[in-house]
Amino acid sequence: MPERKDLTPITDESEAAAEARRLIEDAYRPQPTVPTSYRDDSPLPLVGPTPPHPQPGRPPMSQRAADASGMMLAAGYTSVLLGGSASLVLWVAGHVDPLVVALIAGTPVAFLGVLARVFKSAKAVVAAAPAEHHHLYTGTVIQDHRQITATSTTRGLVARTNNDIHN
Numbered sequence: 001m002p003e004r005k006d007l008t009p010i011t012d013e014s015e016a017a018a019e020a021r022r023l024i025e026d027a028y029r030p031q032p033t034v035p036t037s038y039r040d041d042s043p044l045p046l047v048g049p050t051p052p053h054p055q056p057g058r059p060p061m062s063q064r065a066a067d068a069s070g071m072m073l074a075a076g077y078t079s080v081l082l083g084g085s086a087s088l089v090l091w092v093a094g095h096v097d098p099l100v101v102a103l104i105a106g107t108p109v110a111f112l113g114v115l116a117r118v119f120k121s122a123k124a125v126v127a128a129a130p131a132e133h134h135h136l137y138t139g140t141v142i143q144d145h146r147q148i149t150a151t152s153t154t155r156g157l158v159a160r161t162n163n164d165i166h167n
Helices: 013-028 063-093 098-128
Strands: 149-155 160-166
Touching: 063 098
Parallel strands: none
Antiparallel strands: 149 160
């Protein structure tokens, strides 16, 4: 038996017909044209009003700049260690002799000069080395390492040459 919206049973045929008409009208009533989605095709701005937020860690930079900054940090730490050790040596010595200071300060410079010459000569050796070749083959490859010796003799008035090839 059909029921009303208030869940009371329908007892009269005219009420049932009216309820059926109402349900059919509700089913075939046109839906309101409310958009359910919207696509904005306007181009996005390249720069917005929000300022960039700084990220933790090192700032963004190229790989070359990151390598250079790492080397600078390492050199800074090394110079602090070398300066501290030199100060400690001079303090332990108890006196400052100008010759000792000159030897301590000049030794690293002389050592770097020697290293520069070694690297320069090693660079020349590498440059004189034969270039490395890579060959890529597809299919079957046969390498023949036999040596062939040839002798030639020229005789006669007309100068006829005989080449003898020996494997």
